[in-house]
Amino acid sequence: MSAEDRLKELGLTLPDVPTPVATYVSFKQVGDMVYLSGQGPKRADGTYPTGKVGADVTTEQAYEHAKQTGLGLLAAMKKAVGSLDKVEVVKLLGMVNAVPEFSDHPKVINGCSDLFVAVLGDRGRHARSAVGMGSLPNRMTVEIEVIVKVHP
Numbered sequence: 001m002s003a004e005d006r007l008k009e010l011g012l013t014l015p016d017v018p019t020p021v022a023t024y025v026s027f028k029q030v031g032d033m034v035y036l037s038g039q040g041p042k043r044a045d046g047t048y049p050t051g052k053v054g055a056d057v058t059t060e061q062a063y064e065h066a067k068q069t070g071l072g073l074l075a076a077m078k079k080a081v082g083s084l085d086k087v088e089v090v091k092l093l094g095m096v097n098a099v100p101e102f103s104d105h106p107k108v109i110n111g112c113s114d115l116f117v118a119v120l121g122d123r124g125r126h127a128r129s130a131v132g133m134g135s136l137p138n139r140m141t142v143e144i145e146v147i148v149k150v151h152p
Contacts, residue, residue: 002084006118027079039145062142066112067115068111069112086151089125093144096131102132109144
């Protein structure tokens with residue numbers, strides 16, 4: 001089953017790839033590797049969920065924010081290489097805007113990791129870091145960047 005078919009089966013659609021708001025690009029391909037710029041859980045109206053995970057936002061809500069971010073990253077992968085069936089996720093860096101006492105960063109970033117495996121199968125499994133941040137752009141709850149390998 002193709003990645004596109006899995007998305008449909010899950011009832012998910014890819015959003016538009018966000019336009020960079022500063023001096024960078026959404027992705028950069030070097031050889032058979034594609035480096036995706038960090039994204040957050042951008043809503044259809046262009047806003048982001050905001051707040052500190054562990055205070056204003058629950059772990060479960062932030063998990064959904066990471067999943068939404070993953071959809072945006074899948075859209076960027078598809079734009080970069082033409083088909084999600086050509087990508088293999090190699091490395092993911094997940095950043096969580098959290099209070100200092102928060103310690104469930106991996107549970108939050110699982111929202112993105114679980115999505116990648118559900119859509120891409122074994123090619124969605126990846127090495128990963130999940131870390132807490134004192135703040136993130138636009139006060140968003142999560143930001144995730146990804147490195148993918150392109151297969152012919």
